[in-house]
Amino acid sequence: MTVTAESLTAKGRRSRSRIIEAASELILAHGTTATTMEAIRLAAEVSTSQLYHYFADKRDLLAAVIQARTEVVVANEWVTGLRSLRDLRAWRDAVVEGARATGWRTGCPLASFAEQIGDTDPELLELVARGLRRLTDTVAAGLIRMRDSGELLPDADIARLALLIVTAYEGGMLVARAQRDCLPLEVALDAAIDRVAAEAIPAAAGSVRGRADQPARKVDSAVLQRH
Secondary structure (H helix, E strand, O other): OOOOHHHOOHHHHHHHHHHHHHHHHHHHHHOOOOOOHHHHHHHHOOOHHHHHHHOOOHHHHHHHHHHHHHHHHHOOHHHHOOOOHHHHHHHHHHHHHHHHHOOOOOOOOHHHHHHHHOOOOHHHHHHHHHHHHHHHHHHHHHHHHHHHOOOEOOOOOHHHHHHHHHHHHHHHHHHHHHHOOOHHHHHHHHHHHHHHHOOEOHHHHHHHOOHHHOOOOOOOHHHHHHO
16 A cells, blocks of 8 residues: 555654655656666665655656656746746746756746656556646736736736746756757747737836846855756
């Protein structure tokens, strides 16, 4: 039977989290197929009995990884702090800079999980889809704040704009990783943000047009890598 975090002691939760973190890093670096339970055990510095005490098998552990990474993604301060077009453009700059600085290893891991799982496990794929929906909802909440503050038109299609931003981010990152080139990510994000700007009240859009007018927020590489 799978051991849940809620049923563990504080020490047990720390051990479980360490295993999940080690598994996450290995899976994102090498893929689900190439990542073995033994490699995860060694990276997490736990015994075999500990590993299988917390997780019944590799699939069980992968589900926990997806859920844990989803929580990190939806809590990212760049997304939860979205309140203006300027914030959106600053996030774009941070994403591109982070991707370039870390060799395209930063960014949302959910699309990577979806690509690796494919149609082989519908239940795991649904976990990924649920995470992407939550990310889209978080972006939509930021766009709603922009609309309510008078920056976006009252009839702006928030749901479609949020979906566009998330799709541009996820898809752009996958292509950038494959090509080892940030240009696809830049183009995708710029196109999505331009579409949002098209829904802005003219005075608001004009005040933030062009990133050169205002310096972007300083990028904290630790924050980006946690995402």
